Amino acid sequence: MPEKIGVYICHCGSNIAGTVDVQEVARWAGANLKGVAVSRDYKFMCSSLGQQMIEEDIRSQGLTRVVVAACSPHLHEKTFRRVCENAGLNPYLLQMTNVREHVSWVHTDKQAATAKAKALVAAAVGRVAQQESLERTYVEVNPATLVVGGGIAGLQATLELADAGYPVYLVEREPSIGGHMAQFDKTFPTLDCAACILTPKMSEVGQHDKVTLLTYSELEEVSGSVGNFKVKIRQRARMVDAAKCTGCGICIEKCPRKVRDDQFEAGMGFRKAIYTPFPQAVPRIPVIDTANCTFFRTGKCQICAKLCPTEAVDYQQQDEIVELEVGNIILATGWKQFDCSRVGSYGYGRLPNVFSALEFERMCNAAGPTNGKIVLRDGKTEPKSVAIIHCVGSRDVNYNAHCSAICCMAALKFGHLVIEKTQAEVYSFYIDMRTNQKGYEEFYQRLGEEGMQFIRGKVAEVSQAAGPAEEAGKLVLQFDDTLLGRQRRLPVDMVVLMGALEPQADAKEFGLRCGLSCGAAGWYIERHPKLDPVATMTDGVFVAGACQGPKDIPASVAQGAAAAARVAGMISKGTVMIEPVVAAIDEEECSGCRICNTMCPYNAIEFDEEKEVSRVTTALCKGCGTCVAACPAGAITAAHFNNQQIFAEIEGVLCDATNGETASEPRDAGTERSLVVGLSSL
Amino acid sequence: MPDEIFEPKIVGFCCNWCSYRAADLAGTARIKYAPNVRILRVMCSGRVDPSFVLKALASGADGVLVAGCHPGECHYIEQNYKAMRRYHLLKHTLAGLGVEPDRVRLLWASAAEGQQFAEAIDKLVEDVRKLGPLRWPGNWAEDGHRQEAIAAIAKEHQEAIEVLP
Numbered sequence: 064m065p066e067k068i069g070v071y072i073c074h075c076g077s078n079i080a081g082t083v084d085v086q087e088v089a090r091w092a093g094a095n096l097k098g099v100a101v102s103r104d105y106k107f108m109c110s111s112l113g114q115q116m117i118e119e120d121i122r123s124q125g126l127t128r129v130v131v132a133a134c135s136p137h138l139h140e141k142t143f144r145r146v147c148e149n150a151g152l153n154p155y156l157l158q159m160t161n162v163r164e165h166v167s168w169v170h171t172d173k174q175a176a177t178a179k180a181k182a183l184v185a186a187a188v189g190r191v192a193q194q195e196s197l198e199r200t201y202v203e204v205n206p207a208t209l210v211v212g213g214g215i216a217g218l219q220a221t222l223e224l225a226d227a228g229y230p231v232y233l234v235e236r237e238p239s240i241g242g243h244m245a246q247f248d249k250t251f252p253t254l255d256c257a258a259c260i261l262t263p264k265m266s267e268v269g270q271h272d273k274v275t276l277l278t279y280s281e282l283e284e285v286s287g288s289v290g291n292f293k294v295k296i297r298q299r300a301r302m303v304d305a306a307k308c309t310g311c312g313i314c315i316e317k318c319p320r321k322v323r324d325d326q327f328e329a330g331m332g333f334r335k336a337i338y339t340p341f342p343q344a345v346p347r348i349p350v351i352d353t354a355n356c357t358f359f360r361t362g363k364c365q366i367c368a369k370l371c372p373t374e375a376v377d378y379q380q381q382d383e384i385v386e387l388e389v390g391n392i393i394l395a396t397g398w399k400q401f402d403c404s405r406v407g408s409y410g411y412g413r414l415p416n417v418f419s420a421l422e423f424e425r426m427c428n429a430a431g432p433t434n435g436k437i438v439l440r441d442g443k444t445e446p447k448s449v450a451i452i453h454c455v456g457s458r459d460v461n462y463n464a465h466c467s468a469i470c471c472m473a474a475l476k477f478g479h480l481v482i483e484k485t486q487a488e489v490y491s492f493y494i495d496m497r498t499n500q501k502g503y504e505e506f507y508q509r510l511g512e513e514g515m516q517f518i519r520g521k522v523a524e525v526s527q528a529a530g531p532a533e534e535a536g537k538l539v540l541q542f543d544d545t546l547l548g549r550q551r552r553l554p555v556d557m558v559v560l561m562g563a564l565e566p567q568a569d570a571k572e573f574g575l576r577c578g579l580s581c582g583a584a585g586w587y588i589e590r591h592p593k594l595d596p597v598a599t600m601t602d603g604v605f606v607a608g609a610c611q612g613p614k615d616i617p618a619s620v621a622q623g624a625a626a627a628a629r630v631a632g633m634i635s636k637g638t639v640m641i642e643p644v645v646a647a648i649d650e651e652e653c654s655g656c657r658i659c660n661t662m663c664p665y666n667a668i669e670f671d672e673e674k675e676v677s678r679v680t681t682a683l684c685k686g687c688g689t690c691v692a693a694c695p696a697g698a699i700t701a702a703h704f705n706n707q708q709i710f711a712e713i714e715g716v717l718c719d720a721t722n723g724e725t726a727s728e729p730r731d732a733g734t735e736r737s738l739v740v741g742l743s744s745l
Numbered sequence: 746m747p748d749e750i751f752e753p754k755i756v757g758f759c760c761n762w763c764s765y766r767a768a769d770l771a772g773t774a775r776i777k778y779a780p781n782v783r784i785l786r787v788m789c790s791g792r793v794d795p796s797f798v799l800k801a802l803a804s805g806a807d808g809v810l811v812a813g814c815h816p817g818e819c820h821y822i823e824q825n826y827k828a829m830r831r832y833h834l835l836k837h838t839l840a841g842l843g844v845e846p847d848r849v850r851l852l853w854a855s856a857a858e859g860q861q862f863a864e865a866i867d868k869l870v871e872d873v874r875k876l877g878p879l880r881w882p883g884n885w886a887e888d889g890h891r892q893e894a895i896a897a898i899a900k901e902h903q904e905a906i907e908v909l910p
Contacts, residue, residue, distance in 0.1 A: 121789040135769045136786070162881025164772025165784050169863070175752075182783050571817075580818050588818070600762065600820050644788065663789075664822040687821035688792030692831070704788060706796075713756060713801050716783045720754050720882070 066192050069126040070184060071117055073133035075163055080104075082167035084177045088132070091181055096188045100124055108133050114146045114225050120151035128156045128191040132184050134163040146469035153196035160187040162315035182716050189715030193708040197643035198645055202682075204290040205390030206634045208232060211282050214242020215616055216304070216608025217395035218264050219623030220630075225273035232387055233268065234296055235278045237326065239344035240265055242397055246327060246421065248435065250427040250616055251476040252506035258430070262343045269345035277385065279350055285577050286435040286666070288682060289603030290390050290639045302351035303337075309374035310347030314367035314376065315339065322355045327423040332432030337367050337376075342430065351376075391603045391630040392577060394587065395623060396570065398609040401456035401463070408524045409455065409560055415440035416538055417525060417558045420473060427480045437484050439557060446487045446556035450540055451477055452522050453493045456563035463563045465584045468613035470561035471497045475506055477559060478515035490516045490553065492542060500617070518553075520545045523560050528564035564613040577604050578665075586612045597626040602639070605629055644686040644703045650676045652698035659690035659699060753807035753873040757784040757866075758793045762820035763856050764812030770859030778863035782810055787812070790851075790863040791824030795835045796899040802881050808848040808873035810866070815853040825853070838898060844896055845876050 070092045074080035085104040093102030101120050105113050108131060120126055129152065131143045136159040144154035160183040170176040206229050210221045213235035221233045225545040233240065244250075245265075247257035269275050277296055284295040303314075318335035327340040334340070336356040337349050357364040358378065369378040403411035403419045411417045416439050418426070429435035439446055451474045456462040474491055475498075481489040496517070498507045511517070529535045530552070537554035544551045566585035567573070574580060578601035579587050587606045590598040597605050605626040608619040633639060648659070648668075655675035660668050667683035668690060670676075679690075679699075688701040700706075759765040765786050771778065787793060798809045811832060813825040832851040840846050850869050854862045860874025 135765075135772070137766065138767060161769070161772075161784070164769040166780075168772040168775050169778055170780045171777060172780065179780050179783060186783070575822060578822065580820075580822070582818070606826055660825075662827060664824065685821060687789035687824050688787065689789060689821070689824040689827050690859065692792055692794035693827070701788075701792065704792060706794065709785070709787070709794075709797055712785050713797065713806075714804050716756055716785060717754060717801065717804040717806055 066098040066127050067125055068128040068130060068188055068191060068268060069117065069120050069124070070096070070102040070130045070188060071108055071113075071132065071142065072101050072104040072162070072184070073131070074104060074106050076107065079167040080131070082170060082173055082176045083162055083180045084173065085474075087177060088180050088184060092184050096185055098128070098192050098331055099188060100126060109139050109142055114142070115144070117146050118150040121147065121152050121655050128158075130158050130160065130184065130187040130191050132160045132162045132180065132187065135161045144728070152510070155197040156191065156194055158187040158191040158194065160184060178719065182718055184436065185718040186712045186715035189711035190708050192713045193705075194703065197702055199643055200641045201638040202290045204633050204637060204639050205388055207232065207387070207389045208391045208630050209234065209282070209292070209389040210389065210395060212242070212395035212397055212608070212610070213237075213240030213278070214395060214397045214608060214619070215244045215261065216397070216619040216623040217242070218268055219620045220395060220607055220627040221268055221274055221391045222264065222271070222728070223624050223627035224630060226548055227253060227269045228273065228629065229634055230273050230275070232275045232277060232389065234280050234282055235276075236281055237294050237340060238279045238301070238338075238350045239340045239346070240276070240278060241341070241345070244616060245341060245343075246329070246428070247351045247424050248431070249473040249476055249480065252502045254476070254479070265343065265345040276346060278346060280385070282456065282573075282576065283384070283393065286683070288641075290622045290633075291682075292389050292392060292603065294387050294389060295393070296384055296387065298383045298387045300382050301348060302353065302380050303349055304375045304377050304380070305346070305348050307373045308348045309373055311372065313370050313372065317366055317370050319364070319366065320355060320357050320455055322352060328432055329419065329425050329427045331422050359727070391633055392593065393605045393607055393626045393630060394577060394579070394610055395607040395626075396567055396573065396610040398564040399567050399615065401562045401565050403455055405462065405564045406455055406560075409452065409522070409526045409558070411560055414525060414527060414538060416556060417560065420470070420559060420561050423477060423559045427477070427484075435484070437481060439602065445485050447553040448488045448490070449481050449520055449557045449559065450490045450492060450555040451559045451561065453491065453561045455560040456565070458494060462583060463565060465613065466497065466499075467564040469573065469615045471562065472503055472506070472615065474561050475510045475515070478510050479513060482513050482515065487556070488516065490518055490587065492518050492520060492522050492540070494519070494521060500615070518542070518544055529554070538585070564609060567610070570610065576677060577601065579604060579606070586610065597622055597629060603633070634664055641682070642686065644701070645681050645684040646671075646686065646688065646699050646701050648677055649681055649698045649700070650674065650678070652696050653677055654696045654698070656695060658693055662690045662693045751874055751877060753781050753870060753878070754805060755782040755810060755814060755869065755873060756801040756806045757782045757806040758787055758790070758797060759784050759809035759812045760790045760814060760820070760825075761786055761788050762781070764790070764852065764854040764862065766856035767812070767854035767858045767862040770856065771863045774859050776859055776863040778866045781865065781870045782866050789819070789821050789824045790828035791821065793828055793831070795831055798835060799898055800880035802844065802848070802879060805882050807876075807879045808869060808871055810850050810852060812852040812854050812862075815855055818855060838901065842898065844879065844881070845864070847872050848876060848879065
């Protein structure tokens with residue numbers, strides 16, 4: 064039975080019709096293209112009247128295929144597929160071609176634009192004739208969710224979902240949840256204590272009957288797809304049996320081995336070899352740092368095991384692989400601080416009284432290494448002057464081009480704490496002051512009133528090269544005061560470097576594990592930077608918090624909640640549609656060469672050793688079509704993107720090409736060489 | 746050749762995720778560029794079988810553009826690298842067939858690069874314009890061996906891929 068194709072060309076008001084002669088395109092298509100039964104133009108094809116027109120045509124004229132020439136398929140392909148479905152036509156028998164974004168909006172010459180539109184319509188008509196009905200499949204969504212990262216964003220996402228009644232697995236790399244926020248003393252701009260607002264959330268997560276906490280664990284492998292992921296998590300050996308441990312803390316108290324804590328205390332303090340990162344840790348089960356534990360190093364000691372009242376210490380414990388099935392994954396893997404020693408001229412790591420922002424956070428924290436006293440590296444001298452340098456490693460082409468978003472406000476907070484806790488003068492060296500959220504600008508004004516001094520300019524060098532007598536024994540800042548327009552020097556006792564927020568060191572590798580890619584700066588790419596900020600290009604994988612880009616606590620919380628809402632939506636709907644655009648291998652044609660096996664990054668192609676053929680696991684195939692192009696035997700077909708369809712499209716789009724004569728615009732049938740009519744059998 | 750300016754016909758294969766969206770963005774931003782490139786959508790630049798390029802040239806195109814996501818940003822993780830490998834092999838094959846390699850171009854364009862996309866198209870059109878019409882179908886069609894010849898090229902190309910480590 065010959066195909067009856069309906070062609071619909073949209074004016075989009077004057078958006079298309081202003082540059083493309085839409086009536087002419089419709090006329091030409093109706094007169095010249097094979098199989099076209101109906102060809103119309105209309106003011107707004109996506110309007111309900113336009114949709115109705117197509118539906119009626121499908122019903123009354125018995126159309127078997129539909130071509131819509133309008134805007135980008137990214138905008139309205141769903142709309143017109145639904146139109147086809149409503150009229151009883153398989154939605155994959157629709158082809159959209161883009162004559163707005165790709166034609167009328169980018170060209171000015173009406174004749175050339177019309178010719179191009181004709182060619183695109185011809186391509187779509189040629190292609191659509193080759194398209195096949197495809198059946199969508201629906202899979203059930205597993206109501207369990209995996210949240211990776213127990214910082215504030217991950218905690219928020221976990222609680223939102225768990226409170227909605229859905230099971231959540233929360234995986235955290237460190238021995239306790241809490242993330243960076245647990246290290247802070249105060250939070251800007253309200254100056255509420257970080258622990259006071261964070262720890263209740265932590266214990267709520269720890270006690271929630273819907274939450275399974277997997278701390279000291281790493282996500283190792285993800286397989287499957289939206290609705291039904293299978294994940295493997297490595298639970299590292301704590302050397303303490305979680306079932307027996309009561310968290311009494313005797314082992315920590317009595318452990319004779321002190322270790323510098325580079326993680327939670329940012330190198331400012333010490334912990335024991337058996338430890339919880341901080342007193343309010345959740346869970347309260349300690350871990351043994353086997354690299355530093357005396358028993359693991361020398362085979363002697365075992366004090367913790369001897370003193371443990373519940374015999375929970377287990378030196379034989381091994382890593383465990385936990386396999387879980389979840390419907391969705393939320394990544395909230397956070398950030399790391401820029402290594403300030405990379406900026407050699409600031410002397411971090413070389414000059415003792417140059418501190419990183421995280422070190423200073425710990426110093427300000429009442430539970431921190433100095434009990435909240437702001438002192439020099441000697442541990443007792445209170446500084447008389449403190450310089451806070453912004454944008455260390457941020458907004459600097461040598462390190463990171465991005466703005467770290469939080470440092471201006473954190474620097475103001477530090478300024479406030481210095482003024483509150485000491486008699487010191489405090490200076491802020493900024494490039495631009497960025498205080499663009501609710502209450503932030505007011506906080507900036509407040510610090511001005513409190514006496515923080517703002518100097519606009521980038522510091523060139525921090526040194527001990529004292530000149531005049533008053534500089535002796537001090538750190539000397541050499542800088543360009545851009546408001547005064549001159550070079551200046553300033554001697555201070557202490558320097559705090561506002562190091563950049565950087566992606567986690569393994570962000571890229573970790574992202575690949577979940578099918579995510581990173582942008583140029585290394586942050587995870589969201590599906591749409593404005594309209595879809597927590598979804599990703601991989602269905603069922605969401606991002607929240609600073610792993611998507613530098614952000615402060617309120618923004619991280621908002622994203623955590625947003626990601627949870629998206630997941631809750633998927634769970635409450637219950638099923639998710641799987642696009643039938645996948646590859647399939649004809650076993651008769653397959654030679655078993657296995658070239659396609661290595662092409663697939665999703666391990667969706669399995670090799671059947673017995674039959675010596677490869678086979679696509681449809682549920683894993685994402686439909687990229689790379690294997691199809693690679694198969695030497697031509698045994699693989701891509702649904703909706705098969706060779707015949709694309710060849711027909713190529714012939715159509717070149718319908719006005721000539722045998723090397725001067726090219727001209729598409730002509731009417733009779734004069735044309737090979738107008739889309741019957742494909743060549745290439 | 747008449748005196749009028751030669752307007753090359755170029756077929757563009759754009760991936761669904763980055764480069765097609767770059768072209769969309771050029772549209773929404775009303776950036777103007779030459780109307781000579783006609784864009785077809787594939788899911789991934791990795792789907793672009795070298796025979797698509799040959800088919801386009803054999804059907805009268807003067808040039809072909811293959812566009813994908815930037816390296817490291819492929820929606821399908823790494824398939825654009827596979828497109829790149831094929832592209833370089835294809836360039837060799839084309840040169841062997843006497844087709845100027847400049848007629849076929851690989852472009853990386855992110856969904857944010859409407860401007861760059863438009864500039865790259867203008868550049869490609871200019872370059873192909875300088876090369877003049879390809880007249881491939883004319884050269885093949887006479888002897889009636891066109892289909893076999895192209896099929897042979899496609900096969901040769903697949904074999905070249907096969908030996909690639």
